Every structure is written in C-alpha cells, then in structure tokens.
Amino acid sequence: DQQVKQNSPSLSVQEGRISILNCDYTNSMFDYFLWYKKYPAEGPTFLISISSIKDKNEDGRFTVFLNKSAKHLSLHIVPSQPGDSAVYFCAASGTGTASKLTFGTGTRLQVTL
C-alpha cells in the first residue's frame, strides 16, 4: 500500500528552466510534508518542508506547493542548475513532533546544459 506516490520516475529539464516534481498521498492523517534530495552513495539531504496549514513555502530557488483537497504537493526549482541533478524524494509524516516518515519512490531529475 503506497501511501506516498511519485508517479514520474525521471524528469529531464534544461538548465535555467523550471523543474516541477510531483507527489500524491492517500493518507489524510499526514500533516507535514518534506522534500529530500539524494545523490548516489549518500544519504538524503533535507531541502524544504511544508505544514498542512499552509499551501506554499519558499526557500530560495525551491518552492513547495500543497493542495490538501487533492492530496497533492509539488516542488518547483527555478532556475534549474546542473548541480540539481539528483533523486528527489517526497516524504510525509503524521501528527506529532516526532514520528516516522513515509517516503515516495523518488524522481530522478537530470538538468541538462
């Protein structure tokens, strides 16, 4: 039962353009959402997060949008840079200050020159 889904296994974007990574979830108890970036042979690195009481959070080139009614969130990266090439994981957690994260299967982003 995949509660967090990233339906696009890969995405290729030209340098300077916008990258949009999507994530859907099914569990309405999730109230906190995070995006992690992962390079090969390294651990996931936290990028940006959003609470369910918000619909947008921005940090530099990264913006996360949350649509609670559609149970959908997206990560926008603009402008995309070659160093952004990595696997991006969406994760969700339930109520409480400390609880497990449920991850999607990841989207591999390739930023081309």
Place this chain on the structure above:
Amino acid sequence: NAGVMQNPRHLVRRRGQEARLRCSPMKGHSHVYWYRQLPEEGLKFMVYLQKENIIDESGMPKERFSAEFPKEGPSILRIQQVVRGDSAAYFCASSPGTEAKNIQYFGAGTRLSVL
C-alpha cells in the same frame, strides 16, 4: 558540528552471519530512526528510538532484526543470521524531537551486501 554518523559505510557478510550497524545522531538530537532502501525503491521506515526506549518498531521484521539506543553510545541496528534479501542500504536519521517540525537529518548510510 558533525552530522549523523554511520559506520561502517560498507559491510559484507556471508549468509548466516550477524550484521551490526551503528549510528551516532547529531549533537543535541535524542530521536533516532532507521530506514532501509532496496534498489530502485524509496526509503522504508523500520524503527524509531529515543534513549533507552523503542517508540515505534512497526516497520521492523519480527525475526532476526533488533535495535537499541543505549544511554551511552550509538544506536545499533542488529541483523542476525543474514540472508541475501537483507542486502540493502540502511539509513539512520536523527531529530531533536522537540520542535513543531519533524525534520529528520540523515547519515550517509551503510550498504550491506550478503554473499
């Protein structure tokens, strides 16, 4: 300001041997989580511990797997009598547990290969 430290980075074991994976959380963090990633999959939660307590072990197989986070020293994930299906990357994460946001910070992982 060291991050989450995991060792060893790579571990090779033969079927039937034991594997011990260690994790030292970030300074000031008292919550530790273990996740497993199989090839081409996302990370799957295994267990969540605080000092000397297991809070949630719902993702950990009932047999052969155990975890601890003693009062002193690192958290240990122990896999007894390893089988080929245990080959995976095992990631540890930590969080302070006191903030409203549950941001978990990950180590570089231990890659377990079972021959």
